[in-house]
Amino acid sequence: MIGARKRIQVRRCQTCQRVGHNQATCPEPKKAVDKDTLSPNRSARKTKRQTKMPSVSQPLKFFVHHVDYQPQQSPHLLNLKKETRVWDNVTASSPEKNAELYHTYHESPLIDEPASLPGTVSLLPADDEEEEEPAAWRKKISGLVDGDSLKDKFRPVAKALFSKQRLALISALLLISVIIPGPALSYYQNLVITKDTLIRDSTDAITALQDSTIALKQADLAAAEQATDQALTKFQTVLDQLSDKRFLRTVASILPNVGGSLESREKILLAGQEITLGNGYLLDGIKRSQNIDQPSLTARMNTILEGIHTSLPFYEQADRLFADIDSDSLPFEHQAQFNDYKKLFTSIVKDFKTIDELGTTLLEIFGGSGQRRYLLIFQNPHELRATGGFAGSFAIIDIKNGEIVNLDIPAGGTYDLQGQLKKFIEPPAPLLISNKRWEFQDANWFPDFPTTAEKTLWFYRHSHNVTADGVIAINATVLERLLSIVGPFIDAKRGLTLDSETAIVTLQKVVEEGPEKKVNKPKQILSDAAPEIIKSIKSLKAANILPLLNTMQEALKQKEIQVYFTDDETQNTINDFGWSGRILPSSPKQDYLMVVNSNIQGQKSDAKIEQSISHQAVVSPDGTVIATVVVTREHLGDKGEKLYGQTNIDYLRLYVPEGSELLSASGFTWPDEKSFRAPEKWYAKDEFLAQVEQNEHLDAKTGTRITTEFNKTTFGNWVITEPGETSQVQFTYRLPFKITAETKTSRWEKVVNHFKKELAEYQLLVQRQSGSKTTFESRIIFPNNWQTSWQEGDGLTLATNGARIAPRPLIKDTVWSLIMER
Incomplete structure (x- = not known):
């Protein structure tokens, strides 16, 4: 009948009359059987056909038992179908002929969950036997691959030759022996020797790089220059060796526990070379800044900024190389140290990028384009106000080419402007508890610092009939930060010491109880201390420059320093870096x-x-x-x-x-x-x-x-x-x-x-x-x-x-x- 399913003959064991095995593997006692009744299709004797092949997520790996005879075809049976077998899709992953090993390793292609294999015929169960469930079928297949007879017979061979690491190593060496003339073992040994030599030779390069970096941090230019030259020479020597061993590095990529390690160490060396080159350009910028005739601070700063700008691409390339290195390929005892250094170096690169982006702005702020005047507002957080503290003191500072042209700290503090203010306006309602008139000392009413700065400039302009180019608010805690770097300030005249632990309390006591208060000069101590502290900063040891920059950056992040400039471009840059103390805009659903x-x-x-x-x-x-x-x-x-x-x-x-x-x-x-x-x-x-x-x-x-x-x-x-x-x-x-x-x-x-x-x-x-x-x-x-x-x-x-x-x-x-x- 057209469309009817054709019944397929199912082969049975001639000893026990069961399906799934043949006479040679039958567990029943052997009986005499007529040879003419044996199944002609021996090629399928170890598998039982199913309606579907299972879907797998990984390649199937198994051993094929080779036999030294050919199957015989019975003259009484005809094969009426074109049969496609699972084995037809199996390809060898090692040489087809192997006289030394009794088993050949095979691997079947990955199956992407087909409904059935192309060209196969779904089989019906025998009349006297029910179709088995997929789980039972899988168990049968598992038994075939990991059967007791196979495990018992070949366990020693599998353990010796086909462990996970040994199998990979043997496969790699076999591949090398096919591709490369000569013994693979000698290449492997040469590779290991090369690796050890490179590691040993690179030690001097890394050490020189460390010396160069430390010397740069300490501003020891002579030592930095010598160490940088030495590092460049050493790195170039090692990299030349790697270039000569290019063939062995190619071989290394297929060897376990060698290729990844050598590749990672090579990248470390390349990153080290990039850092050394960057240090060289940075060092050159620093040296040139010190050799300028009649140098101004901004001219020296500009030269250093040029050095940073030139060195930055090398640091960024080193950072990218570090990012590609898998720390697991390095010796275990060095992994944590490498990961920490990678994070540290990434932050250093970010800082250099920040300085590079700030270059033009810094030159503008420090008067590189002409003299600039700023109001410095000193805020006391012990008497908290909206932008950081009560503004009891202030200063006027004039800067040109990075040099302080004038610094004036009124001894009477912000109250000195009371009698000079020509406007009479009502204060915000809550301030009426302290003053019926809004004045300079209470200008920092708004938590948005740019708004407070504009109002501060308004008060100053209507008191002095002059304007300023910006306002910088400095909390008293910044003084404590500075003193922790430059050391304590000793005031012999008053018999006191300002240090990082007690500066605010000591100053407060002098301002409120000192003899200067009786003559309306309570802030005189600030006028006396400021020039000395500035002098200490200028004479700061090179090793303390970086800590000073770090603590100032931290103060900016935590709003202990807030800045506002009337120049729009400069202010936009300050906003982008989060140093303006402004109230941030929020999105509609935030x-x-x-x-x-x-x-x-x-x-x-x-x-x-x-x-x-x-x-x-x-x-x-x-x-x-x-x-x-x-x-x-x-x-x-x-x-x-x-x-x-x-x-x-x-x-x-x-x-x-x-x-x-x-x-x-x-x-x-x-x-x-x-x-x-x-x-x-x-x-x-x-x-x-x-x-x-x-x-x-x-x-x-x-x-x-x-x-x-x-x-x-x-x-x-x-x-x-x-x-x-x-x-x-x-x-x-x-x-x-x-x-x-x-x-x-x-x-x-x-x-x-x-x-x-x-x-x-x-x-x-x-x-x-x-x-x-x-x-x-x-x-x-x-x-x-x-x-x-x-x-x-x-x-x-x-x-x-x-x-x-x-x-x-x-x-x-x-x-x-x-x-x-x-």
Whole structure:
């Protein structure tokens, strides 16, 4: 019948009449059998045909038992089908004829899950036997490959010759012997000898490179030049040897435990050569900077910058070579050290790239294009204000070609400008507790430093009738950093010492209790100390230059130094490097938080305040986000202690995403109304302030002042903390956006067409207030049907339906990101 399945004859054992084996392998006692009844098709006697071949993820490897006779065809049977056998697809991976080994190693091509092999015929089970399950079939195949008879007979041979490492080595040596005339063993031995020789010869090169780098760090130019020349010579010698051994390196690539090791070490040598070349160009720039006739600081700086610019490509190439090296191929005892050095070198390259990008900006800042005047604002974080601390002192500095032309530190501090200010304007409302008129010393009201700087320049211009090219805010903690590098400042006249541990407290005592205060020159000590400290920096030992640069960079990152320049191009560069102290913009669906404290009439009590911020964001099933922020302030001062044991009076502001809705707030304490001073009626409203603080209104329930500033919503209220006590305030608000799920398709959807995920993203940006000592923690909570998928951010620990940020010191602006799925 057309279309009917043809019944196939199934061969059986002539001894026991069972399928799956033949008479030669039958476990039953042998019986006399007529030879004419034997199966003619011996080539298939060890396999049982199935309806499908199994799918495999790796090549099948097995042994084929060679026989020394040919199968015989019975004259009574006809083969009516064209048969394709599994063995037809098997190819030999070693020579076809092997007189020494009884078994030949074969490997079948990988099968990509076909429904059935092309050209094969599905077999029906015999009348008296049911079709076996795939699991049983696999067991039969496994038995064929790893059968007891094979294992027992050939276990010694397999153990000796076909262990994982030996098999790879033998295959490689066989391949070498086929391709290369002559004994493979001699090449292998030559390769090992070459490797050992190269390693030994490269030691001098690496040592010279280390000497060159150390000498450069210590500014020992003579030693650096000598070590650099020696390193270049040594590296070139080793690399020439490698070039001569190119053939052996090719052979090494196929030998286990040799090729990878030698290749990695060669890359280390190449990276070392690149670093040495980079050091040479950097050294050349430094030497040329010292040989300039009548050099200015900016001219010398420009020459050094040229050296950095020239050396940078070599350092970058070395960094790329390091990235390609697998540390696992190196000796175990050197792996951790190499990985640490790789990270260190990458950071060094980044620093050089930063300096290279900053080159033009640095020359502009240091007066390379003409004289520049800057206002230096000294802030005391012990009396915290929005940008870092109360601005009790300031200086005017003029710079040209990198040299300080003039430095003026008024002995009376910022109060010296009070009598010179020609404008009378009302201050921000909270400042009325200290002054009815807005003046220079209170200019740093805005946490966005560029805005504060512009207002500072406004006050200076309306006091001196001159302008400046920029404002640099320097916290008192920077003085402690400097003294840790240059050493203590000894004031013989006053009989005191300023060191890195006690400088702020010592200065504060002199300013508040010293004899100069009686003659309205409380800041005279700064005028006396500044020139001496600058002189110490200029005469700094070469070994301390790099630590000085590192600590200044750290101060910039942590907003202990904030800079603003009126030149737009320069300021844009400063913004890009994160040194401007600005309030960062946030994306439409990004959570944001900045807590800003302003100590008003609380003396220096912030030195004794420890603050913690606890944040929580709860995502509702509809995507609404309710955020809660709890600020805890503990006063560790002793009541009655001068300056530090005073009541801490803090106007606290919370900056959150623009459009956030305040739901509740609690824990506030208002100062006595009698403490506020009413401005004169004829004082003008400040237009600049009105442009910054918009949409001002009070929350009727809590008295919280709500404004819109810097594209953020601001909640402001009072927190008063007595010595030995703890205050805690809480804000709860609804974010202006919803966390919405987006359907993301898996890359395998084209195959399975049903696997899809809904993903939602939450991101939190937290900015640190300059000068604050704060710890931060947070919890992000999603509905229970959501699960964490991905996270990024320091200290972020995943939970089943969200994440937790463990309490941590908030020392810089930080972003945390979380992706949830359901």
